[in-house]
Amino acid sequence: MEVELTQEIVTENVVSVTENLTHQQANTNDTEYELDQSESLTFLYNLLYDDQSYLSKSDILSILNSLKLREEKLPFSFIENSSNDNQGVSWPPGLRTKFLRDRKRIGSKNWFHNITNSLELSKKSINIKRFDSLTEFYKYDKFYSKLKLHITHFQLRNLVCCSDFGKGIFYPSSYDHDFNLQTVNYESSNESVYSFFKINRLLNSKNDAKLDCIIDSRSLLKNSNSRISTLACSKNYLVSGTFEGDYILNRIDYDDSELIGEYNLTNNYDGITNSIIIKEEENQLIISSNDKFIRYIDLSNNSKQQVELPFAVNCLALNHQNPNEYFISGDDTNSYIIDQRIPFDLSNIPRYKGQEDYSFSCDWSPSNENWLLSGNQDGCVRIWDKRWQDPLYTWSGSLGSKEFDGNNNSGPVRNTKFSRTGEFICWAESLDHIGIMNVNDFNNDKVDRIQSIEFIGKCTGANFVYDGYNENLIVGVNDCPLGGILSYNLESRDKCLDFDLSF
Numbered sequence: 230m231e232v233e234l235t236q237e238i239v240t241e242n243v244v245s246v247t248e249n250l251t252h253q254q255a256n257t258n259d260t261e262y263e264l265d266q267s268e269s270l271t272f273l274y275n276l277l278y279d280d281q282s283y284l285s286k287s288d289i290l291s292i293l294n295s296l297k298l299r300e301e302k303l304p305f306s307f308i309e310n311s312s313n314d315n316q317g318v319s320w321p322p323g324l325r326t327k328f329l330r331d332r333k334r335i336g337s338k339n340w341f342h343n344i345t346n347s348l349e350l351s352k353k354s355i356n357i358k359r360f361d362s363l364t365e366f367y368k369y370d371k372f373y374s375k376l377k378l379h380i381t382h383f384q385l386r387n388l389v390c391c392s393d394f395g396k397g398i399f400y401p402s403s404y405d406h407d408f409n410l411q412t413v414n415y416e417s418s419n420e421s422v423y424s425f426f427k428i429n430r431l432l433n434s435k436n437d438a439k440l441d442c443i444i445d446s447r448s449l450l451k452n453s454n455s456r457i458s459t460l461a462c463s464k465n466y467l468v469s470g471t472f473e474g475d476y477i478l479n480r481i482d483y484d485d486s487e488l489i490g491e492y493n494l495t496n497n498y499d500g501i502t503n504s505i506i507i508k509e510e511e512n513q514l515i516i517s518s519n520d521k522f523i524r525y526i527d528l529s530n531n532s533k534q535q536v537e538l539p540f541a542v543n544c545l546a547l548n549h550q551n552p553n554e555y556f557i558s559g560d561d562t563n564s565y566i567i568d569q570r571i572p573f574d575l576s577n578i579p580r581y582k583g584q585e586d587y588s589f590s591c592d593w594s595p596s597n598e599n600w601l602l603s604g605n606q607d608g609c610v611r612i613w614d615k616r617w618q619d620p621l622y623t624w625s626g627s628l629g630s631k632e633f634d635g636n637n638n639s640g641p642v643r644n645t646k647f648s649r650t651g652e653f654i655c656w657a658e659s660l661d662h663i664g665i666m667n668v669n670d671f672n673n674d675k676v677d678r679i680q681s682i683e684f685i686g687k688c689t690g691a692n693f694v695y696d697g698y699n700e701n702l703i704v705g706v707n708d709c710p711l712g713g714i715l716s717y718n719l720e721s722r723d724k725c726l727d728f729d730l731s732f
Contacts, residue, residue, distance in 0.1 A: 262339035263383040263641075263659050267332075268709045269296075269685050276331060283327040283334075291321045292328065300710060305438065307372040316372050316684055316711050326631075329683070332661060333632045340640050340659070341383070342606055343560070347586035351607035352637045354583055356674055357624035359635065364678040366653060366665050367702045367717035373431065373438070374713045378689050378705050379403045381456045381472050384589050384606075385503060385543070386643040386657070389690030389705035389714070390462040393649075396481055397430040398703055398714060399443065399467055400689070401457040424454045428469055428479075430486070431714065433696075443467065443479060443486045451491040452477060460690075461505035470502025474518060478528075492531055495520050503559075504545045508552055515555065515569075517542035523557075525569070536573045546593040546601075558588035558603050566601075566615060581613045583620045590644050596651030600668070604642030610656045610664075622671055629679035630662045648693040649700060653719075657688035663704060685711050 265271060273289050276282045284292075299318055307317035314320065342348065379401045380388060389400045403426055428444035446453045456472035467479040467486070474497060478489040494502060497520035506515040514526040523542055524535045540560040548554035548566075558564045564581045567573065586606035594600035601613040604626065611620040626639035644657035657663045665680040686708030694701050704715040 260341050260383050262336065263341055263687070264380075266339070267336075267660050267687065269711055270709055272332070272335075279331075279335075281334070283330050284324065288321070288324050288327065292324055295319055295321060296710060303374055305373065305375050307374050309369050309372070315369055315682075315715060316686075316706070316713065317374050318685075318711070328685075329632060329661070332685075333638065336640055336660065337638060340606075340608075342586055342641070344562070344586045344607075347605075347607040348637060348639075350585040351605070351609045351623075354585075354620070354623050355609065355625060355637060357622050357628070357671070357676060359675045360629060360679045361675060361677045362679075363629065364680055366667065366678075366680045367719050370701070370716040370718050372713055372715050376400065376429070376431065376440070376713050377402055378707045378712050378714070379426065379457070380687060380689050380707045381458050382501065383659075383687075384641075384643065385458050385501070386589065386688060387459045387461070387504065387544075387690055388457065389692060389703060390460045390467075391692045391694035391701075391703050392462045392464065392467075392481065393695045396462075396464075396483055397432045398694075399428060399430050399460055399462055400705055400714070401460070401469070402427050402429055426455070426457055428457070428460075428467070428477075430481075432483075433716070443481070444469065444477060444488070449477070449491060451475065451493075458502050459505055461507055463507040463509045465509060466507050468505050468507060468514060470505055470516065472501050474500030474502060474520075476502055476505070476514075476516065490531070492526075494518055494524055494533075495522065503541065503543050506545050506547050506555065508547070511552070515545055515547075517545055517557070517559070523567075536567075538573075539575060543587070543589045544591045544603075546591045548593050548598065549595040550598040556591050556593050556601050556603075558591040560587045562586065564588060564591060564601070564603055564613075579615065580618060581620070582618050583611065583623065584609070586641075590642065590646075590656075592645055592647050592654075594647045594651045594668075595649060596647075597668075600647075600651075602645045602647060602654055604645040604656050606641040608637050608639035608641060608658075610642055610645060610654075612654075624676075626656055626658045626664070627662065628676075629664045629681040630658075631681070631683060632662075644688055644691045646691055646693060648702075648719075649695055653693075655691055655693075655702060657691050657704070660687055661685055663688065663691060665702070682715070682717070684715060 309315045426446045430443050432439040458472045459470040461468045467481050469477040474495040480487045501519035504517045512528045517523045519541045522535045524533045526533050542557045542559040544558045546556040553569045562584045566579045584605045588605045590604040592602045599615045612622045625637040626642040627633045640658040655665045663682040670677040686706040689705035689707045691704050699718040702717040
């Protein structure tokens, strides 16, 4: 490689990194790695001055050259092949492994924890310590490489949602990273483009894809300068929660969307909208906010009732067999089940113990009413039986990844989901890794099979969705320049077998 070429590449990318950092502010020094410093360009730039890096300076320049070449011929979506990875990067031999080793090394020193030493404490409770084999439950479909997803809060990762039967994949973006949609004119606008947002929808079919804008914040009366903290959708509704304590309600259809209204939940300065459940049949929303309230919204008249808790609830999950019950996880080392019909009393509701830090994700099995799932900042994933307070199974979030060494060396687990049939579970670490298991594969202190999906970037959301033919796993990735949406699919068991016929 010529020196003049590589120096030019470094200069171009350093400028890009500087511009990116200018418009992304970390909350504290402790959160910078999970917000900004993990961005691949920033990360590579910092490695140039890191004497402990596995990568030499010439290695880093080679990677930057590969990223530059990728950008020059970037299509709307990638299909993985022998010459590139699942994000469309053609890596120089051996350098991707070294790069990921540096990610692990630096991440282990910089993960954010609310409770000191929670990662070490959680090792004592792990009872799933190994796996027999890596497998491929869900097959790689494609990576939508020009969808630049936006993230507001490093702990809240419900920023990709999917509606069954092809109504779309929804995600927020900032104007700076928007693609193929109308953007603000820098020269004619006196307002910063970074104060606006869009909620976009990706409609995908077997033969083509369509990208459109569901919400352009410049057209909103109350939330034009808000920030999106969480998303949820159902058959007919899309709900966008804001960092400022509001929510935006849309009705969605296959080809259109209608804004129903913008509504205030709280004026508390700490009133971030954390999590949303849509109970469409009952015309109700259940919303948890960072001001420690859970609110029940009647969609027919926008009236609300509320319950105050002693801690902020970060995630809500509905019991599919009994919609009066929901599982909550938040700024507490316990998780709980709340019954909407019973007056709230924290001392008399089921609690689930064993976590060493705060939780930001949970789910309830759609097929087994007794199985609950959560992911924690202590680096662990846990399954409970609702009838017992201690977890049935606990494992490291890095289980199955290429960097798993038998210990809990995981980053914080930010997403956990049951598949729509309840047969599979997936979880996502804060960066770079998603694991998938079949719930029938637990076997003493191990699981028989596990699927590991490796990528580069922050997981902004992971959801299972049924498109009418297959069940898909959709993963949002936030990174500069490797952000986008990953799609994997599980073929239906009802699908006819393919045969080669000759006459």
